Amino acid sequence: MEPKTPAANADARPRVAVLFGGRSSEHSVSCVTAAGVLEAIDHTKYDVVPIGIARNGQWTLVSADPAQWSLRAETLPEVEPGIESVVLSTQGSSRELVSHAPGGLPRTLGRIDVVLPLLHGPFGEDGTLQGLLEMADIRYVGAGVLASAVGMDKHYMKVVFEAAGLSVGPYEVITDRQWNQDSEACLTRAARLQFPVFVKPARAGSSMGITRVTSEAGLRAAIEAAREHDPKVVVEAGITGREIEVAVLQGRGNDDPRTSQPGEVAVLDGGHEWYDFEAKYVDGAAADLSCPADLPEDVTSRVRELAAVAFDAVGAEGLSRVDFFYTPDGELVINEINTMPGFTPISMYPQMWAKSGLPYTELIDELITLALERRTGLR
The missing domain is CATH 3.30.470.20 (ATP-grasp fold, B domain)
Incomplete structure (x- = not known):
């Protein structure tokens, strides 16, 4: 289903921008979440505008068809960059979505009443997006800046x-600076925890980058794997x-x-x-x-x-x-x-x-x- 330009008329229904995708490693998980919401949301009560965020950070108008964003034969869905970009426009008390393409004139996509940010991980769930929406004075679902962070x-x-x-269970934190200064000291601290331990990126979810480690020999590889998602790592004792x-x-x-x-x-x-x-x-x-x-x-x-x-x-x-x-x-x-x-x-x-x-x-x-x-x- 091709994305349709939302009507810019005075619809009495609240206008909901469903925002998903994003720049984090949980991009595809966000798309799967959006598929469920787009399928279940009451379209007779809400005017739904689906907006995808590609991995490069571009906001773009996308299809409202849930099938496009669900898991298909174990293939993870992806928001691709589009020709047109979508931005939030704030003028006085008006909050609008505006689409524009290189060399073209901006066109309004109509007002927006509330954002449903179905983003997981950094640049979406961590307070960054929430800060943008706060600055634009736009209502949104979920936690604010501090709670999200x-x-x-x-x-x-x-x-x-x-x-x-x-x-709270026993844990150790390994920052990027600590690891680069003295990785052996970091490994020594982590090894004091009771095995098995779980090595996790500090700021990721959906079990991305997490390794269950049963002995000291596996710690370094697990920390390096977690650091592919986040330079700060948390090592937790198994409970x-x-x-x-x-x-x-x-x-x-x-x-x-x-x-x-x-x-x-x-x-x-x-x-x-x-x-x-x-x-x-x-x-x-x-x-x-x-x-x-x-x-x-x-x-x-x-x-x-x-x-x-x-x-x-x-x-x-x-x-x-x-x-x-x-x-x-x-x-x-x-x-x-x-x-x-x-x-x-x-x-x-x-x-x-x-x-x-x-x-x-x-x-x-x-x-x-x-x-x-x-x-x-x-x-």
Whole structure:
């Protein structure tokens, strides 16, 4: 389906720019997320304008056909650069999309009421895009600048969680300068952690660049692999426990955050030692979600409470998924918060809300409503 020029007339429906793709290594994951949203969003209620961001950073008007952005025969979708570029235009109280091509005159694509940024990773989920939208005074779904930045950086995320009184597992941070100055000292610090360890890019998601390491011999290669995605690396001690996740949704007005029933991810037999990229997005039979998770009632209440604490600790808005380990001795150790979690129909976040009584299409509607009700600027 070829992209159509959106009507620039006074449509009574809120105009939603669905933004996806991006410059990060999670480009294709963002496209798959967009496919799910474009399929499920209520097109009778919203005027939807799909905008793709190519890997070179160009914004371009793209097809609204979900099939173009879904996984097809295990081929990852891609936003290609276009002839015309799309930019945000702000004049007075007017917020518009404008398209232009080299040598041509700019043409308006009409007003924009809210942006739904379905971007994962740096240059989209880390506060950079959120800062652009704040400067343009445009409402958008999800966390603001600070919460997005903290939620993206596994180092500072842990610092904030510890300050909020949440239990965090042992870890080491290796910066680019430290690695280049003395990689052996970095390896020595990392080797003090209990194996197995997980070596991760500090600012990446969707399990990109993560390696499970069972001995000191594998550390250097794992760190170099993580550094291909981010010069800052986090090494986390493996924690024995069940993986429990909670979906959090901002409350209306001054209400407290809402939390879903907790879910549990179980990686099934099939060549996956842990919940890696293939298990999340490619091999549909690799993992199983149990929701509500089989937990004692007091643990269920506690993990939901702690998820809301984590949401507030980073100053999140809109949505987040908070992940914990439930250890054999009954401790809840927080793993991370994801301020723009995977959002395909089979992703954990929408699945947990569906199991909690909020179906996918209604969840999208609620997120857009929250964004439209939220004031711009400092809040």
